[in-house]
Amino acid sequence: MSDIRVTVWNEYQDEQKREEVAKVYPNGLHVAIADFLNREGGIKAKCSVITDPDQGFGEEILDSTDVMVYWAHMLHHIVEDKFAQRLVDRVQRGMGIVFLHSAHRSKAFCRLLGTSGRLSWREAEERCRVWAVNPQHPIAAGVPLQFAIDCEEMYSEPFGIPNPDDTVFISWFQGGNVFRSGVTFHREFGKIFYFQPGHETYPNYFNKDIQRVIINAVKWAVPAVRIPDTECPNDTEPLEKLN
Amino acid sequence: MSDIRVTVWNEYQDEQKREEVAKVYPNGLHVAIADFLNREGGIKAKCSVITDPDQGFGEEILDSTDVMVYWAHMLHHIVEDKFAQRLVDRVQRGMGIVFLHSAHRSKAFCRLLGTSGRLSWREAEERCRVWAVNPQHPIAAGVPLQFAIDCEEMYSEPFGIPNPDDTVFISWFQGGNVFRSGVTFHREFGKIFYFQPGHETYPNYFNKDIQRVIINAVKWAVPAVRIPDTECPNDTEPLEKLN
Amino acid sequence: MSDIRVTVWNEYQDEQKREEVAKVYPNGLHVAIADFLNREGGIKAKCSVITDPDQGFGEEILDSTDVMVYWAHMLHHIVEDKFAQRLVDRVQRGMGIVFLHSAHRSKAFCRLLGTSGRLSWREAEERCRVWAVNPQHPIAAGVPLQFAIDCEEMYSEPFGIPNPDDTVFISWFQGGNVFRSGVTFHREFGKIFYFQPGHETYPNYFNKDIQRVIINAVKWAVPAVRIPDTECPNDTEPLEKLN
Amino acid sequence: MSDIRVTVWNEYQDEQKREEVAKVYPNGLHVAIADFLNREGGIKAKCSVITDPDQGFGEEILDSTDVMVYWAHMLHHIVEDKFAQRLVDRVQRGMGIVFLHSAHRSKAFCRLLGTSGRLSWREAEERCRVWAVNPQHPIAAGVPLQFAIDCEEMYSEPFGIPNPDDTVFISWFQGGNVFRSGVTFHREFGKIFYFQPGHETYPNYFNKDIQRVIINAVKWAVPAVRIPDTECPNDTEPLEKLN
Numbered sequence: 001m002s003d004i005r006v007t008v009w010n011e012y013q014d015e016q017k018r019e020e021v022a023k024v025y026p027n028g029l030h031v032a033i034a035d036f037l038n039r040e041g042g043i044k045a046k047c048s049v050i051t052d053p054d055q056g057f058g059e060e061i062l063d064s065t066d067v068m069v070y071w072a073h074m075l076h077h078i079v080e081d082k083f084a085q086r087l088v089d090r091v092q093r094g095m096g097i098v099f100l101h102s103a104h105r106s107k108a109f110c111r112l113l114g115t116s117g118r119l120s121w122r123e124a125e126e127r128c129r130v131w132a133v134n135p136q137h138p139i140a141a142g143v144p145l146q147f148a149i150d151c152e153e154m155y156s157e158p159f160g161i162p163n164p165d166d167t168v169f170i171s172w173f174q175g176g177n178v179f180r181s182g183v184t185f186h187r188e189f190g191k192i193f194y195f196q197p198g199h200e201t202y203p204n205y206f207n208k209d210i211q212r213v214i215i216n217a218v219k220w221a222v223p224a225v226r227i228p229d230t231e232c233p234n235d236t237e238p239l240e241k242l243n
Numbered sequence: 244m245s246d247i248r249v250t251v252w253n254e255y256q257d258e259q260k261r262e263e264v265a266k267v268y269p270n271g272l273h274v275a276i277a278d279f280l281n282r283e284g285g286i287k288a289k290c291s292v293i294t295d296p297d298q299g300f301g302e303e304i305l306d307s308t309d310v311m312v313y314w315a316h317m318l319h320h321i322v323e324d325k326f327a328q329r330l331v332d333r334v335q336r337g338m339g340i341v342f343l344h345s346a347h348r349s350k351a352f353c354r355l356l357g358t359s360g361r362l363s364w365r366e367a368e369e370r371c372r373v374w375a376v377n378p379q380h381p382i383a384a385g386v387p388l389q390f391a392i393d394c395e396e397m398y399s400e401p402f403g404i405p406n407p408d409d410t411v412f413i414s415w416f417q418g419g420n421v422f423r424s425g426v427t428f429h430r431e432f433g434k435i436f437y438f439q440p441g442h443e444t445y446p447n448y449f450n451k452d453i454q455r456v457i458i459n460a461v462k463w464a465v466p467a468v469r470i471p472d473t474e475c476p477n478d479t480e481p482l483e484k485l486n
Numbered sequence: 487m488s489d490i491r492v493t494v495w496n497e498y499q500d501e502q503k504r505e506e507v508a509k510v511y512p513n514g515l516h517v518a519i520a521d522f523l524n525r526e527g528g529i530k531a532k533c534s535v536i537t538d539p540d541q542g543f544g545e546e547i548l549d550s551t552d553v554m555v556y557w558a559h560m561l562h563h564i565v566e567d568k569f570a571q572r573l574v575d576r577v578q579r580g581m582g583i584v585f586l587h588s589a590h591r592s593k594a595f596c597r598l599l600g601t602s603g604r605l606s607w608r609e610a611e612e613r614c615r616v617w618a619v620n621p622q623h624p625i626a627a628g629v630p631l632q633f634a635i636d637c638e639e640m641y642s643e644p645f646g647i648p649n650p651d652d653t654v655f656i657s658w659f660q661g662g663n664v665f666r667s668g669v670t671f672h673r674e675f676g677k678i679f680y681f682q683p684g685h686e687t688y689p690n691y692f693n694k695d696i697q698r699v700i701i702n703a704v705k706w707a708v709p710a711v712r713i714p715d716t717e718c719p720n721d722t723e724p725l726e727k728l729n
Numbered sequence: 730m731s732d733i734r735v736t737v738w739n740e741y742q743d744e745q746k747r748e749e750v751a752k753v754y755p756n757g758l759h760v761a762i763a764d765f766l767n768r769e770g771g772i773k774a775k776c777s778v779i780t781d782p783d784q785g786f787g788e789e790i791l792d793s794t795d796v797m798v799y800w801a802h803m804l805h806h807i808v809e810d811k812f813a814q815r816l817v818d819r820v821q822r823g824m825g826i827v828f829l830h831s832a833h834r835s836k837a838f839c840r841l842l843g844t845s846g847r848l849s850w851r852e853a854e855e856r857c858r859v860w861a862v863n864p865q866h867p868i869a870a871g872v873p874l875q876f877a878i879d880c881e882e883m884y885s886e887p888f889g890i891p892n893p894d895d896t897v898f899i900s901w902f903q904g905g906n907v908f909r910s911g912v913t914f915h916r917e918f919g920k921i922f923y924f925q926p927g928h929e930t931y932p933n934y935f936n937k938d939i940q941r942v943i944i945n946a947v948k949w950a951v952p953a954v955r956i957p958d959t960e961c962p963n964d965t966e967p968l969e970k971l972n
Contacts, residue, residue: 126485154481
């Protein structure tokens with residue numbers, strides 16, 4: 001089997017503009033994520049960022065992407081509609097996509113799931129516990145039934161997602177909140193996973209359990225089939241003779 | 244309980260331009276649909292069409308709409324993105340929506356469900372049988388376990404929808420095809436029903452069983468709650484004391 | 487509309503044998519539950535207990551039950567298989583059922599959901615917070631987005647349930663656990679709701695929010711249709727002429 | 730990776746008692762099924778039948794079974810409750826199971842899905858067309874979007890199953906019926922697939938597409954994890970300090 005081709009997309013602005021982020025991710029969140037993916041056998045991860053041509057969503061990039069990992073924060077509105085729609089179209093035709101953390105408010109996430117991405121949140125240096133509610137799911141393989149994260153931004157229910165195909169993880173937050181933090185969907189030929197941990201000021205992408213979840217998700221999201229288009233063909237010839 | 248306020252939206256072009264459509268629906272499909280809804284007690288249906296101001300999607304219209312019934316065919320691309328997005332936003336905040344027939348390819352349908360609306364089709368004057376696969380669902384109330392439609396445009400699987408909340412109806416077509424013809428979803432506070440029958444050249448909106456399904460769907464889709472916006476509030480105050 | 491006929495079933499053993507339970511529910515949990523149901527308009531609740539004839543599951547009782555509310559704790563194995571199966575059969579034919587608290591391990595719950603009812607638990611006088619994750623669901627109507635319960639037995643994920651039709655509530659526990667505490671299912675013609683709060687040593691069935699959830703669940707679970715049997719009829723006559 | 734260990738279970742009575750069945754499956758349906766599974770690389774299929782010790786469900790057999798393939802017809806009531814419950818327990822703890830054709834009425838199927846297995850049926854030598862409605866699902870890999878079966882027993886909706894995790898196939902029948910003929914579920918750690926084709930008087934288990942579906946299903950149903958029991962542990966130690 002050939003390597004899974006991953007593109008890690010990132011805004012890559014916080015890391016260049018905010019010291020507390022640069023301290024944690026000096027080369028950018030995308031590089032930290034690509035690094036641990038590349039250390040896993042069978043995955044070949046590259047990166048693209050919002051300042052690249054086509055905002056990092058060039059056709060040639062997507063042509064060579066089996067699974068996109070998408071981290072975004074403040075610039076959702078800057079991503080052009082045509083590129084968000086291009087991602088949606090790619091997913092419908094088979095590309096896998098893993099949305100991380102604040103990507104719940106990205107245009108691509110919202111259009112794929114038909115949601116506003118609504119939730120509530122708090123930055124209070126609080127502890128989070130990630131529970132595997134479907135521990136038999138491949139994305140939970142090798143992950144403890146429960147693991148703690150010392151500091152994470154709090155995301156709270158109600159989270160405006162449609163009923164997931166599977167709810168893999170639910171998170172507990174010290175301040176009294178819960179959140180469906182790991183959920184799967186598919187849209188036509190493409191698989192989608194959303195995973196909550198990963199605030200830019202905490203080193204959570206260096207956490208082995210979080211890395212394991214994302215690696216698992218990338219493997220899970222590899223397309224079985226990709227289709228060239230999503231047209232509606234006219235099947236003029238009935239299979240059965242009509243009267 | 245006050246009346247359910249319905250807006251039946253239609254392109255209303257086929258009926259004015261094609262004689263075979265005008266013959267069946269001389270006042271437009273929307274009027275035929277609004278008529279049978281208004282004959283049912285407890286529903287007050289109005290109409291809007293694509294040539295109206297704001298393409299029929301004015302804020303004041305949507306403000307007074309509990310459930311929209313949406314029929315569309317050839318002009319999906321003409322509906323402006325901002326109006327499609329307005330519908331999506333309204334559904335997320337609670338408005339119900341019933342998509343009929345070729346509305347599977349409308350922008351609002353595709354954005355709410357994250358689908359291209361892909362299916363295959365055939366116009367061959369063939370018989371269709373609509374089966375209630377979840378006869379206990381309120382949308383199937385008073386509808387036979389199976390009813391036949393003499394002529395309907397064939398729509399075939401694979402239909403590119405996400406896993407429905409409930410599959411209420413599946414249709415059999417004489418030419419050898421099947422189609423999930425009645426499916427429910429919700430997106431945040433709004434309920435969504437798609438129903439396949441209703442090609443513009445057949446008098447199927449005069450069929451009592453089809454009318455019953457649409458009436459039931461309108462009643463089912465009434466919002467329990469409507470919310471003013473879909474912002475992501477900052478819950479700065481933890482419910483529990485942090486360390 | 488006629489009154490919803492509810493039967494609240496209870497083992498009614500803890501209350502008679504353990505002082506700390508009798509103090510909270512002197513007449514039994516079932517009576518406390520029936521009381522608040524009967525104070526709501528449109529519901530007529532009766533009770534039956536495990537020491538009644540047919541262990542409280544007599545045919546004449548079930549014939550006059552639209553929705554059963556089921557509380558059980560230690561005597562799951564005492565309920566005879568034939569009565570568990572009778573409940574399963576009644577639900578399949580339309581009777582609604584609301585399983586409370588430790589009923590997750592009752593035979594009827596396990597057979598309807600195909601689960602062992604697996605979870606983990608702790609009795610530690612800890613606080614619980616119930617979050618409405620689908621606040622638009624009718625069972626969440628009139629319930630705050632979040633409410634606290636001072637003391638509740640902790641139930642923790644992983645909870646061995648199938649994917650719910652809807653996850654209405656998820657609970658947060660002070661000790662670090664989460665639990666899908668309010669989940670809906672249907673099995674054929676019958677609706678099922680499971681709700682976690684209600685340990686026998688805490689007065690939680692006197693909590694207004696918990697009462698509201700159970701009242702809503704009873705109303706939601708009323709059968710739309712009831713069927714006389716679940717046989718597999720031989721449809722000897724094809725609808726379409728065979729070659 | 731080691732071979733997938735499959736046990737094909739069969740009543741094996743029709744083949745010995747009815748000439749029209751013996752003609753098609755002289756060594757039994759189970760042997761025909763095991764044969765094509767064993768021709769596929771990576772699968773090692775054995776057989777057991779109802780006249781074996783423990784009705785073919787001995788603990789040692791199940792200990793060495795990753796996926797059971799279950800064909801049954803007339804003797805559902807003969808299978809002892811304890812063996813049906815043993816299968817349910819094994820599935821909950823991880824064993825995969827593929828139910829074929831009339832196994833929809835077996836005790837194990839009904840207890841895992843909480844259904845009576847209700848459907849309607851007809852033996853009329855009619856044509857059936859199997860449609861892949863989720864062609865990206867691994868069970869549909871290498872299977873045409875649609876394939877015809879010359880003769881199959883008709884099974885019709887409404888089929889009393891819970892909402893499937895995924896509806897992979899829907900069948901069209903010449904006589905005017907439709908049926909959700911390929912559906913997936915999971916119950917705790919075990920995966921379940923039901924597939925409709927396979928009446929005992931037609932040689933449909935020699936059909937390459939049907940064989941492909943069953944081979945795919947066996948591979949899909951292999952447990953990721955198996956657990957030793959389904960007890961409810963008492964987690965006495967909170968993860969977080971209580972007040």
